[in-house]
Amino acid sequence: MEKKTYDMRGHQANIARLFVFDKEGFVHMLFYRILIFYSVVYGLAVLVFLTYGLSPLLLKAMTAVLWIFFTPQVYETAKGFSLIGSKGLAFGHLSEEYIFLAKNKYHKGVSIFPTVTTVAFAMWIIGFVMMLLWWNI
Amino acid sequence: MSAFKNGMMFFYGAMAGVPLLLWLVAMLSPYPQYHVVRLAFIALAAVGSIVFGIMGYKEVFSHG
Numbered sequence: 001m002e003k004k005t006y007d008m009r010g011h012q013a014n015i016a017r018l019f020v021f022d023k024e025g026f027v028h029m030l031f032y033r034i035l036i037f038y039s040v041v042y043g044l045a046v047l048v049f050l051t052y053g054l055s056p057l058l059l060k061a062m063t064a065v066l067w068i069f070f071t072p073q074v075y076e077t078a079k080g081f082s083l084i085g086s087k088g089l090a091f092g093h094l095s096e097e098y099i100f101l102a103k104n105k106y107h108k109g110v111s112i113f114p115t116v117t118t119v120a121f122a123m124w125i126i127g128f129v130m131m132l133l134w135w136n137i
Numbered sequence: 138m139s140a141f142k143n144g145m146m147f148f149y150g151a152m153a154g155v156p157l158l159l160w161l162v163a164m165l166s167p168y169p170q171y172h173v174v175r176l177a178f179i180a181l182a183a184v185g186s187i188v189f190g191i192m193g194y195k196e197v198f199s200h201g
Contacts, residue, residue: 003200012197036197039155040190046183050176066186067159074156124160131163137175 028072035069042066049137060135067128078120086110090117144192151189158182 010017015033018026042062049059082090089099090113103110140146158178165171165178 005200032193033197036190036193038190039186039193043183043186043190046179046186050180050183063159070156070159073152077153124156127160127163131159131166134166135163136166137162137172137179 028076031069031072035066035073038066038069056137059137060131063135064128064132067131071124071128074124075117075121078117082113082117086113090114147188148192148196151185151192155182155185155189158185 005012015030016026018029042065045054045059045062048054049056079091083092086092087107087110088094089102089107089110092099094102138146140149159182162175162178162182165175
């Protein structure tokens, strides 16, 4: 059965459909859709670099662009694992009273999950800076 | 897991693996003794990147 390309939010082709109520989702979607094409270009550029040769500076610039486009994806993946591991208590858009009570009664250790997500994302950003400074193959 | 049946595990593997490999190449860049390791990682990242893009296109634009 073919996947539906519309739901109550509108058609998938409408790029702005998330912008009004979910700006984080909008940014993720936009960067991901661009990344779909750019990641193929980047992969081919790396293969050309490895076989025939390409300017290392050009490859570094392309890597920086890929790194930027991958950033929302990395954040949402880290957040997704946090959501799963904490059973929705981390990043789950639940009522604060419920989160407080659920953490105290059932899931005392879940406070680690937002921290892990933040650390993982910080490593990605720090990695970007280090890549700009040191990238060399 | 159904992701293994329809090949989506390649997509998820690339989604996680490409950023990880790029990050490792960046971290190993100051050390000349890891030149071959960096070459291997970037080659894997390149393949993963292409897989990610093609499967992403099928999912988002051409719908399988």
